[in-house]
Amino acid sequence: MTDHDISLTVNGTDHDLTVESRTLLVHAIRDQLGYTGTNVGCESSTCGACTVHVDGDAVKSCTMLAVQADGTEVDTVEGLAEGGEFHPIQTGFQEEHGLQCGYCTPGMMMTATDFLESNPDPSREEIREGLEGNLCRCTGYQNIVNAVENAAESMSSGAV
Amino acid sequence: CGHGRGGMGEEVKRKEDQRFITGRGNYVDDIKKPGMLHCELVRSPHAHARIENIDKSRALDVDGVVAVLTAEDLLEYDLATMPTLMADTQDVLVNDKVKFQSQEVAAVIATDRYTAKDGAQKVVVDYDVLDPVVDPYDALEDDAPLIRDDIEGQEDNHCLDWETGDREATDRVFDECEVTVKEDMLYQRLHPAPIETCGAVGDYDPGKDKLTVHMTSQAPHIHRTLFAQVSGIPEHKIRIVSPDVGGGFGNKVPIYPGYVVAAAASYVLERPVKWMEERSENIQSTGFARDYHMTGELAATKEGKIRAVRTDVLANHGAYNAVAQPSNFPAGFFNIFTGSYDVETAYGSLTAAYTNTAPGGVAYRCSFRVTEAVYLIERMVKVLADELDMDPAEIRRKNFIQPEQFPYESPTGWNYDSGDYEGALDLALEMADYDHYREEQQRRIDEDADKLLGIGISSFTEIVGAGPGKTCDIAGVEMFDSADIRVHPTGKATVRVGVQTQGQGHETTFAQIVAEELGMNVDDIVVEHGDTDTDPYGLGTYGSRSTPVAGAAAAVAARKVREKAKSIAANELEAAEEDVTWDRQSGEFHVAGAPERSIGITEIAAGAYMNHPSSEEPGLEAVDYYDPPEMTYPFGSYIVVVEVDRETGEVAFEKFVAVDDCGNRINPMVIEGQIHGGLAQGIGTAMLEQVTFDDNGNVTGGDFMNYLLPTSMEIPEFETGYTVTPSPHHPIGAKGVGESPTVGSPPAIVNAVVDAMKHGGITHVEMPMTPDVVWEKLDEAGLAIDPADQ
Numbered sequence: 001m002t003d004h005d006i007s008l009t010v011n012g013t014d015h016d017l018t019v020e021s022r023t024l025l026v027h028a029i030r031d032q033l034g035y036t037g038t039n040v041g042c043e044s045s046t047c048g049a050c051t052v053h054v055d056g057d058a059v060k061s062c063t064m065l066a067v068q069a070d071g072t073e074v075d076t077v078e079g080l081a082e083g084g085e086f087h088p089i090q091t092g093f094q095e096e097h098g099l100q101c102g103y104c105t106p107g108m109m110m111t112a113t114d115f116l117e118s119n120p121d122p123s124r125e126e127i128r129e130g131l132e133g134n135l136c137r138c139t140g141y142q143n144i145v146n147a148v149e150n151a152a153e154s155m156s157s158g159a160v
Numbered sequence: 161c162g163h164g165r166g167g168m169g170e171e172v173k174r175k176e177d178q179r180f181i182t183g184r185g186n187y188v189d190d191i192k193k194p195g196m197l198h199c200e201l202v203r204s205p206h207a208h209a210r211i212e213n214i215d216k217s218r219a220l221d222v223d224g225v226v227a228v229l230t231a232e233d234l235l236e237y238d239l240a241t242m243p244t245l246m247a248d249t250q251d252v253l254v255n256d257k258v259k260f261q262s263q264e265v266a267a268v269i270a271t272d273r274y275t276a277k278d279g280a281q282k283v284v285v286d287y288d289v290l291d292p293v294v295d296p297y298d299a300l301e302d303d304a305p306l307i308r309d310d311i312e313g314q315e316d317n318h319c320l321d322w323e324t325g326d327r328e329a330t331d332r333v334f335d336e337c338e339v340t341v342k343e344d345m346l347y348q349r350l351h352p353a354p355i356e357t358c359g360a361v362g363d364y365d366p367g368k369d370k371l372t373v374h375m376t377s378q379a380p381h382i383h384r385t386l387f388a389q390v391s392g393i394p395e396h397k398i399r400i401v402s403p404d405v406g407g408g409f410g411n412k413v414p415i416y417p418g419y420v421v422a423a424a425a426s427y428v429l430e431r432p433v434k435w436m437e438e439r440s441e442n443i444q445s446t447g448f449a450r451d452y453h454m455t456g457e458l459a460a461t462k463e464g465k466i467r468a469v470r471t472d473v474l475a476n477h478g479a480y481n482a483v484a485q486p487s488n489f490p491a492g493f494f495n496i497f498t499g500s501y502d503v504e505t506a507y508g509s510l511t512a513a514y515t516n517t518a519p520g521g522v523a524y525r526c527s528f529r530v531t532e533a534v535y536l537i538e539r540m541v542k543v544l545a546d547e548l549d550m551d552p553a554e555i556r557r558k559n560f561i562q563p564e565q566f567p568y569e570s571p572t573g574w575n576y577d578s579g580d581y582e583g584a585l586d587l588a589l590e591m592a593d594y595d596h597y598r599e600e601q602q603r604r605i606d607e608d609a610d611k612l613l614g615i616g617i618s619s620f621t622e623i624v625g626a627g628p629g630k631t632c633d634i635a636g637v638e639m640f641d642s643a644d645i646r647v648h649p650t651g652k653a654t655v656r657v658g659v660q661t662q663g664q665g666h667e668t669t670f671a672q673i674v675a676e677e678l679g680m681n682v683d684d685i686v687v688e689h690g691d692t693d694t695d696p697y698g699l700g701t702y703g704s705r706s707t708p709v710a711g712a713a714a715a716v717a718a719r720k721v722r723e724k725a726k727s728i729a730a731n732e733l734e735a736a737e738e739d740v741t742w743d744r745q746s747g748e749f750h751v752a753g754a755p756e757r758s759i760g761i762t763e764i765a766a767g768a769y770m771n772h773p774s775s776e777e778p779g780l781e782a783v784d785y786y787d788p789p790e791m792t793y794p795f796g797s798y799i800v801v802v803e804v805d806r807e808t809g810e811v812a813f814e815k816f817v818a819v820d821d822c823g824n825r826i827n828p829m830v831i832e833g834q835i836h837g838g839l840a841q842g843i844g845t846a847m848l849e850q851v852t853f854d855d856n857g858n859v860t861g862g863d864f865m866n867y868l869l870p871t872s873m874e875i876p877e878f879e880t881g882y883t884v885t886p887s888p889h890h891p892i893g894a895k896g897v898g899e900s901p902t903v904g905s906p907p908a909i910v911n912a913v914v915d916a917m918k919h920g921g922i923t924h925v926e927m928p929m930t931p932d933v934v935w936e937k938l939d940e941a942g943l944a945i946d947p948a949d950q
Contacts, residue, residue: 022274031272036190037183039406041355042439046864049355077183090181094173097833101663102180103187103356103406128872135864137355137407138663140836141872 006070010035011079019066025059026050028066029076037077037106041135048134051107052076058114060133077106080113088151089113098147100138108134112148120156124149163745166682167675168892171829174668175687176661185404188359188376193432196361197226199422200276202266202283203441204258207292207516207857208305211254211265211285218282219268224275228283229267229425231255239424242390242415244482245635246490249310250519252417252424258287259307259479260518261859262444264417269425269433292857293317296453296476296513307479307514319477319512324495324572330507333468337459341543343924347532349451349476349517349851351443351867352524354662356406358446359436360419362426370397373423377402377690378412378660379700382634384692386415387423402690408662409841410523413484413702414447440863447484447520448851451476452532456540464548464555468505469498469571471536475512475521482519484702485528486632486639492522492529493623495572499537500581500621500795501559506571516857525838525902527624527703534620538907539924542616546918551598552911553589556619557582567790567888574623576793577887577895580821584883585619585797588819591881592799597815605919610807610945613814614916616800618908624896625708625792634699640787641709642696643717645674647780649769651762652684658698659710660690664898665830666706670714672826673892677718678725679747680761696783704794704896707826708887713786715891720782725749725764728780731773732759792887792895796820798839798908804916807945809935811847811913813876818905822897823886831897835880838901844870845902846909848928917941 001020008015010033019028029035029052038061041047045063052061053075080087089109092098099105108131115122115130122130127148128141136144166172179185216228231253234240241249254265268279291305298304299317308314334340360375371393377383380400388395405412422435437446457470475491477483485492491510498506522528541559545552560581561568568576594615601613629638642658655674659666671685689695698710722742729749730737739752750758768780801815818835825831848868852861861867886893906927913925913934920941926933938944 020274027273030189031192034192035183036187037185039187039356040189041357041406042864044439044863044865047355047439077181081182086181093181094177097174097829099177099180099663100665100833100837101354101356101405101407102176102185103354103663105180106183109181124877131872133871135355135869135871137353137409137841137869138837139833140838140840140878141875142836142878143833145872 004067006067008069008071009073011075021065021067023066024062025064025066025069026061029061035076035078039103039106041103046135048111049104049107051110051134053110053114058111077109080109087113088154091154092147092150096143096146096150098139098144104134104136108136108144112151116152116155120152122152163747165675165680165747167672168824168826170672170827172668172672172682172827174665175671176665176667187356187404187406188361188374189436191361191374193361193363196432196434197269197271197429198273198276199425199433199435200268200280201264201418201421202268202280202285204261204263204265206258206287206289207261207294208259208290209287210257210290212288213286214266215284218284219279222275222279222282224271225268225279226271227269227425227429228279229253229269229421234424237424239390239420242420244480245414246481246483248481250480250482252420260516261857262441262518267421267425269429292516294515294517294853294857296474296515299513299515307516317514319481319514320490321511322491323509325507326505326571327507329505330468330470333505334457334459334470337467338462339460339548340457341540341547342455342457343540343543344455345539345924346926347450347452347454347535348927350449350524350845350849351851352409352411352449353443353867353869354407354409354411357437357439357442358412358416358418360422361432361434362423363432364427364430366430370399371423371427372399372401373419374401374403375419376405376412378408378662378702380660380690380692381658381697382637382700383415385637386635400692402660405662409525410449410702411447412662414482416446443851443867444859444862445518447523448518449520449524449526450532451521454532454536456536458540458544460544464550464558466501466503466559469503469537471497471508473510475510476515476517477512477521478515478517478519480519483521485522486626486634488631489528493527494529494533496530496574496621496623497533497536498570498572499534500561500619502561502565503571517853525841525899527622527899527903528626530623531903534903535907538618538620539910542911542914543923546923552617553585553594556585556617575790576621577790577889578885579621579793579795580883580885581619581795584795584819584821587881587883588797588799588817591879592801592815592817594799597801612804612806612916612943614802614804614912614914616908616910616912616915617797618904618911619797620904621793621795622900622903623791623793624704624899625788626703626705627788627791629787637699638787639699640785641698641713642783642785643710643714644696644783645717645721645781647721647761647765649765651765653680655685655687655714656695657687657689657710657714658696659701659706661701664706664834665827669826669830673711673714674718677715678722678761704898707894708792708890708896709786709788711894712788712891713784716786717782717784720784721780724776724780727773727776728764728767729759732763732767733757789889792823792890794820794822794895794897794900796900796904798904800908800912802912802916804913804934806938806943807947809931809938811929811934816876817879818901819881819883820897820900821883821885823890823895824884824893826894832880834898835901836878838899839878839905840870840875841902842905843875843909846906846927846929847874850928917943
């Protein structure tokens with residue numbers, strides 16, 4: 001198995017690491033770098049619990065090789081809050097009870113933040129479409145839709 | 161209720177969220193220990209086969225593989241088999257014959273998870289393939305292959321028989337009755353599929369001679385006891401820790417071979433060993449749900465008064481009888497099947513069969529087979545209503561147990577605590593705009609519309625909170641639960657409980673119970689659970705039992721603390737104890753007639769440690785182990801309106817109303833979330849989910865590509881409502897609720913789809929009601945629009 005030396009920036013911190021060709025990005029993030037907020041829920045690229053941002057785009061990190069992330073900026077749930085302040089999506093999830101066991105939550109929030117970038121004022125139906133790639137077994141989605149609406153509102157009111 | 165301190169009834173935001181929304185939860189696979197190894201299980205590709213030989217040598221040659229364990233290695237420690245909760249024996253690693261596809265055959269232990277997988281690929285197992293049998297009817301045929309040749313005297317695939325009620329009286333009513341209806345229905349095999357799969361980190365410390373196992377466990381104390389019984393390691397030298405659990409849904413109640421292997425491997429290798437299964441392993445080998453083939457019958461008068469219920473069930477228990485339920489209840493609480501109705505008599509019989517499929521049966525918000533029971537009765541009431549051409553709401557009203565009949569003893573022996581069924585139904589009908597949709601339904605029929613409308617009702621009664629120690633036990637341990645409250649000198653408190661949250665919000669809601677009872681602020685209380693070294697012994701969280709049992713224990717323990725606090729308050733206030741009264745509103749004690757002379761928990765706690773009365777011990781704490789006198793019986797009425805596309809068979813939800821009554825409500829926000837999640841699982845059940853097998857015993861619905869979980873797109877907006885009928889025997893009048901939505905909603909959904917086609921003579925549609933299944937029924941009823949004819 002060939003090893004590769006790669007460099008990537010995770011949540012603003014530069015990391016150099018050695019990975020095998022086959023190492024999945026999710027395992028590089030979790031096992032090698034210790035960002036365990038990103039989770040694994042399946043092996044068929046269905047559940048989205050592993051969603052992170054790679055150069056700003058929401059990506060299922062179980063379906064990308066770590067070596068493909070060489071030179072990229074990766075953002076995970078651990079990087080959402082800035083300077084001790086929650087990101088509006090985090091506040092939204094807590095305010096609206098958008099999580100229970102918390103296992104899908106990091107991936108769900110990473111998908112939602114990317115989605116809100118492209119659609120800052122979505123309808124409920126659009127939010128549901130935007131989150132279709134993320135499975136949740138606890139919430140029945142309704143409060144997650146509320147959480148994303150909540151975040152959209154506070155993000156737009158915060159914008160000048 | 162609600163004094164702004166975060167007590168009973170307040171929508172307190174969850175304490176748990178802080179760590180989960182920042183990625184700081186601690187789930188099993190997040191755990192990393194020095195020297196930790198990884199375990200990958202080698203699983204059987206066959207459903208039924210003799211193992212002729214296992215060759216480890218090529219696996220051991222893989223760089224980084226530390227060990228390969230087989231049954232032979234475990235036999236040395238007497239760990240090759242383990243007892244199930246139903247007194248059967250299950251293989252940990254198979255010695256002689258595999259009995260279902262994906263069964264555990266060998267374990268490869270390596271330095272990382274990738275290498276462990278490489279090693280697993282290189283274990284060569286020679287199989288002599290036998291004929292499998294996956295269908296329970298086929299399994300009971302005379303010429304069926306014998307699955308359990310390991311059980312002495314077992315000559316066929318018959319697992320057990322069970323019956324309930326009065327057979328003769330029931331048969332008599334059926335013989336003399338004016339109207340009888342009968343329907344066969346399958347509650348298909350499902351899987352709870354929590355998004356986090358099962359896993360464990362075994363860590364035997366030879367220096368302390370102590371085994372620590374972090375595991376995805378809904379019942380860590382019981383698991384400790386079972387580990388002790390199986391391994392011979394004494395219980396005080398075993399510590400089970402259930403950390404954050406990414407959903408359980410009943411999947412994490414049983415002990416699985418992977419847990420035992422991780423613990424055994426750490427014992428043998430004296431290094432921590434992590435086992436974390438993948439999704440397909442989870443669905444294919446861990447506890448499934450349902451798989452009841454049911455025949456339902458009702459006997460009634462022409463006016464729709466139900467007189468008797470009769471049922472016969474064939475249950476598929478898989479290759480081992482490993483159903484996770486109280487020992488004395490081989491069919492769980494299925495005999496709640498007379499439901500919300502006052503009937504003269506009832507009888508039920510059940511046969512269970514072994515098949516070449518994974519073991520399980522009780523899981524996925526079933527409350528010990530109440531899902532099946534409620535499905536049976538609520539489907540049958542709809543069948544009867546259609547037979548008599550009666551409105552399904554009216555026929556329920558006519559048969560409901562009335563509020564004044566509680567406590568009500570059912571014909572199968574359950575003692576329902578309280579209820580007002582008509583109240584819940586009336587509210588649901590109003591919320592659903594029932595009359596409007598009935599008219600709309602007829603209009604579409606009259607106009608030969610492309611999309612039919614159907615309205616389904618389910619008025620269910622749950623039974624949760626197992627249970628009274630005189631009848632309910634798990635592996636012999638009575639089904640009590642516990643709480644331990646310690647108030648610290650500065651007036652803050654640590655509460656430890658014997659239950660184990662998997663997302664249901666216990667860290668918040670148990671603090672609310674204690675806050676209410678002690679006049680504390682909810683933020684001044686921390687709730688801990690899941691560590692058998694520190695928490696009081698409890699039976700765990702499943703069967704919606706946390707609130708009924710441990711919730712009761714928390715209130716009773718808090719009242720014990722309050723009793724002592726009263727004595728301290730009297731000492732501090734320099735008043736006689738009988739002159740001191742507790743004011744729930746202010747959360748303080750005061751001298752009778754002099755409310756200005758009052759004292760709250762902070763001063764009382766200080767007094768307990770710094771100026772304790774001579775009549776009392778110093779300190780301020782209490783423990784309660786609560787043996788519930790009865791179960792709690794929450795109830796609800798759900799109404800579902802669906803649109804059925806006559807061309808495609810697709811079903812769309814027009815309206816989804818759920819009214820629940822779980823007695824006094826601790827945190828309405830958390831209850832609402834439980835309801836939403838449970839309803840989504842009910843929709844998954846009715847519309848999408850099924851574990852299937854082909855004739856060779858291959859699992860054909862064994863991953864997320866084929867076992868379909870609903871996404872945000874399949875789930876409609878829910879409208880929830882509630883009524884409040886407290887449990888009279890519960891210390892705070894609260895009933896369990898977590899499983900009600902999954903118990904109650906599938907029959908409402910099926911009833912709605914049947915209702916849309918009833919004018920075509922359709923009486924039943926099997927789950928999951930995928931478009932092809934529905935289209936076949938439309939076609940059978942002459943209601944389908946064939947695209948080819950357009």
